[in-house]
Amino acid sequence: QVQLVESGGGLVQAGSSLRLSCAASGLTFNSYAMGWFRQAPGKEREFVARITKGGDSTYYADSVKGRFTISRDNAKNTVLLQMNNLKPEDTAVYFCAARLWVATPSQTDYNYWGQGTQVTVSS
Numbered sequence: 001q002v003q004l005v006e007s008g009g010g011l012v013q014a015g016s017s018l019r020l021s022c023a024a025s026g027l028t029f030n031s032y033a034m035g036w037f038r039q040a041p042g043k044e045r046e047f048v049a050r051i052t053k054g055g056d057s058t059y060y061a062d063s064v065k066g067r068f069t070i071s072r073d074n075a076k077n078t079v080l081l082q083m084n085n086l087k088p089e090d091t092a093v094y095f096c097a098a099r100l101w102v103a104t105p106s107q108t109d110y111n112y113w114g115q116g117t118q119v120t121v122s123s
Contacts, residue, residue: 001026002024002025002026002027002098002111002112003023003024003025003026003114004022004023004024004096004097004098004112004113004114005022005023005025005114005115006020006021006022006094006095006096006114006115006116006117007020007021007022007023007117008020008021008117009094009117009118009119009120010118010119010120011120011121011122012086012119012120012121012122013121013122013123014086014087014088014121014122014123015085015086016086016121017082017083017084017085017086018083018086018119019080019081019082019083020036020080020081020083020094020096020117020119021078021079021080021081022034022036022078022079022080022081022096022114023076023077023078024077024078024079024098025077027098027112029074029077030053030054030074031053031100031101032053032098032099032100032101032111033050033051033052033053033098033099033100033101033102033103033104034050034051034053034070034072034079034096034097034098034099034103035047035048035049035050035051035096035097035098035099035103035104035105035107035110036048036049036050036070036079036081036094036095036096036097037094037095037096037097037107038090038092038093038094038095038119039092039093039095039116040089040091040092041091041092043092045095045107046061047061047105047106047107048060048061048064048068048081048094049061049064049068049069049070049081050070050103050104050105051070051071051072051079051103052102052103053101053103054074055071055072055074057103058070058071059103059105061105063089064083064090067083067084067085067086068081068082068083068084069081069082069084070082079096081094081096083119086119086121087121088121088122088123089121090119090121091119091120091121092118092119093116093117093118093119094116094117094118094119095113095114095115095116096113096114097110097111097112097113097114098110098111098112098113099111
């Protein structure tokens with residue numbers, strides 16, 4: 001079956017960096033667009049970034065643009081989220097998700113989800 005497993009979360013200070021990783025299995029990875037989403041305490045899950053199945057196009061939420069970078073390695077079935085200059089408002093559980101073919105920022109379009117990894121940024 002399809003599995004998406006996130007890793008790399010943790011507790012860091014504001015201004016620090018983290019790199020999240022999502023390892024995919026059970027699917028033809030290079031047929032799937034990938035997205036990162038996050039859910040802060042008491043808030044709804046929101047879009048962070050997405051990347052096309054070939055990795056040639058990316059798109060970011062305004063709140064992370066210029067600080068976060070999404071990338072993928074289709075040979076390793078992995079998608080990454082490099083997060084720089086972290087802020088306390090970035091504190092959330094981060095989820096990766098897979099959507100067949102077309103990348104979109106809408107979480108309802110995604111077919112598969114990971115369990116999430118916690119990122120906590122202290123001020």
